[in-house]
Amino acid sequence: MLDRRYKTLAVLAKTLSYTKTAQHLFITQPAVSQQISNLEQELEVKLVAKNGVHIHLTSAGEQLVQYVDRILLENEHVLQQIRTNSEEPIIKIGATYSLSTFLLPRLIKNLLPTTTKIHTLIDNTAEILTALRQGEVELGLVEGNFDKNEFDAITIQNEEFIGVTSQKNPLLDKTTITIADLLPEVLLIRESGSGTRAIFANWLATQNYQINEFNQQIEIANPTTIIELLKSDVGISFMYKSLIKSELDKSTLVELPLDGFKITHPINLIFLKESYFAKYYTEIAKKLSN
Structure with a gap:
């Protein structure tokens, strides 16, 4: 089990207040200060720094707290299994x-x-x-x-990542398609924080383009909604091939022949x-x- 000083540091990292940390742990503020000071002396490294009346963790303090948080989570996981017997x-x-x-x-x-x-x-x-x-x-x-x-x-598997649109999209009259051809299209794109969006945005960056260069962008968190819009002849999107295997097999959706676009993730x-x-x-x- 972790020394209580490490737990105190973990709480302090969240509150950034000696007073709030003391209240959370039901100890006095001087006790919190003493525990942190003792820990710094033992480790011979500065963990907490002051900026006027405010405090923040040093780089070493942040690294240590990440480790402590992992240990605390693991402890809780083990104890939970023991309690369930x-x-x-x-x-x-x-x-x-x-x-x-x-x-x-x-x-x-x-x-x-x-x-x-x-x-x-x-x-x-x-x-x-x-x-x-x-x-x-x-x-x-x-x-x-x-x-x-x-x-x-x-790694579980490598998955093919493709551009896709309705079979009725006039873009498909072209043998190959460039990014410039896509910019006037309605781009159906996942929200910020999505891995799918990040993959496409990173590839665009390698081609010196950005998502905001598309004339119309619609952010949608649910890929099922994106697929339904595509099937309704709305726009283009980029996603994993396995996600639309059925639609591709039935040709209700078609892979975009985008020049130079070959991604396996x-x-x-x-x-x-x-x-x-x-x-x-x-x-x-x-x-x-x-």
Whole structure:
């Protein structure tokens, strides 16, 4: 178990107030100051700095708090399993909107023989990462970018990322399409924080373009809504090929022959760095990869 001084530092990092930290921990303000001072002396590094009447964590302090938060979450996870007195764990999984459609159902089906206690959270990549940090989920199915110093990852599969539109779009009369051809189109795009949006935006940047250069942009959080609009002959979009396999097979939607656009992106199962449950999570990833 962690020394109480580390827990005090973790609380102080959230409150940025010795008074509020003392109130939260039911100790005196001088006790908080003494614990932080003792910890700094023991580690021989400055953890908290002052700027006038305000305080902030130093770079070393922030790194230490990230580690402490991970340990506290792991402790709570272990204790929760001990309290339930059960060998059957509750698996809490976060998945992005896109992956919840074609990959999360497969994962749940594969897990059912070993557990019936599965909780899910569906959101964009940024929110799934936050949920992992806060212990709301243990695993995240994401396609977006993440800090590899903060999370461990197991690649489940590589997924083809394509441009798509209705089969009735006059753009398809062209043998090949350039970005300039797309700019007058209605771009159906995911919201900020979405891994799908980030992939497309990053590719555009390599071509010296930006999303805001499209004449019309409609932000939609739900990929199902985007697909329905596309099928109604509204605009263009970019998404994972598996998400619209049925529509492509029926030719209700068609891949855009965009010149120079060839993206395959890894789908990852991620969890907190150096987790105590890493071996267990790896077994789950194997089930999903098979």
